[in-house]
Amino acid sequence: MIVTDTHTHLYSEAFNEDRAEMISRALDAGVERFFIPAIDSNYTTSMLQLEKDYPDHVFLMMGLHPTSVKENFKEELKHVEEMLAKRKFYAVGEIGIDLYWDKSTLDIQIEAFRRQINLAKQYKLPIVIHCRESFDEIFQILEDEKSEDLYGIFHCFTGNLEQAHKAISYNMKLGIGGVVTFKNGKIDQFINKIDLKYIVLETDAPYLAPKPYRGKRNESSYVMKVLEKLSELYQMSEENIAQITTENSKQVFGI
Structure with a gap:
């Protein structure tokens, strides 16, 4: 049984003390594929090192997270462009709009x-969307940009x-993680009405740990609780x- 974690921040500082052990626990549990979203340029070196350490298991994305869209966002986007031009990535992500932390940056979040x-379309890559309190805004942009070559995951x-x-x-799959195990998460009330061909598994580690670990540090082995x-x-x-x-993750990421 091969399990895929389509969204895990294995480079996070939360794992600095026991990263190798944490990844070993996931591999032992049957989680063999880890897709790594970007946040901003501060983490690029750590991401590349992860790939070097686990070349058969770690697959990288490149992008600028909406909460990192600040005054210097054009410089950060230039970094994204340079990295995409330089080497292979499996998605542009995570990207999107987050209105939970800062509504004042909405205009530049939309621009980013x-x-x-457009970079994803240029490189024929999927996008991985971060959406927090911003469904209407994101759906409007997807409506404007929709085309056969726009596809990906709603993380x-x-x-x-x-x-x-x-x-x-x-053309989006739904990334389902620990929230499906929460008593007040609500998606457990309808998710089985969605055909499984549209579902991928994720943890978003170290965030959003599933029951019975809710409130603690999440890790990729906990995707088994989502399963x-x-x-x-x-x-x-x-x-x-x-x-x-x-199989759904292979359709999206091409590997």
């Missing part, structure tokens, strides 16, 4: 999101059933869900 969507999907169908209509919950909700074996969601 659009520019990175950490926390919307409702209508928003799930809308995201899927823009367990989806097995219960879909009334399907964990092996089947692992196979389908890993």
Whole structure:
């Protein structure tokens, strides 16, 4: 059984004390594919080192996270452009709009999101979307930019059933993580109405740990708790869900 974590920040400072052990726990659990989203240029060196250390398991994205869209965002986008031109990445991400932390940067967040969507189209890569309190804004941009070569993953999907169908209509898979195990997470109430062909697994480690680890540091091995919950909700074996969601990740990332 091969399990894929489509979104994990393995380079995070939260893992500085035990990164190798944490990754070993995930590998031992059957999590063999780790897709690594970018945040900003501060983490590029750490990401490249991870890939060097685990070349058969770690696959990198490149992008500018919306919460890192500040006054210097054009310099940061230049870094993204230079890295995409220099070597292979598997997605442009994570990109999007976050209105939870700072609404004042909405205009430049939109500009950065659009520019990175165009980079993804240029390099024929998927996008991985970060959406926090910004479904309307993101759907408007996806509507403006929609085309056959725009596709990817709605990371950490926390919307409702209508928003799930809308995201899927823009060629997006839904990244399902620890929130599906939360009592107040709500997506557990409808997710089994979504065909599994649109679902991929993720942790967003070190954030959003599933039950029974909620409130603690998340790690990639905990994606097995997400798999367990989806097995219960879909009334399907964990092996089947692992196979389908890993196949879905291959469709998106091309590997």
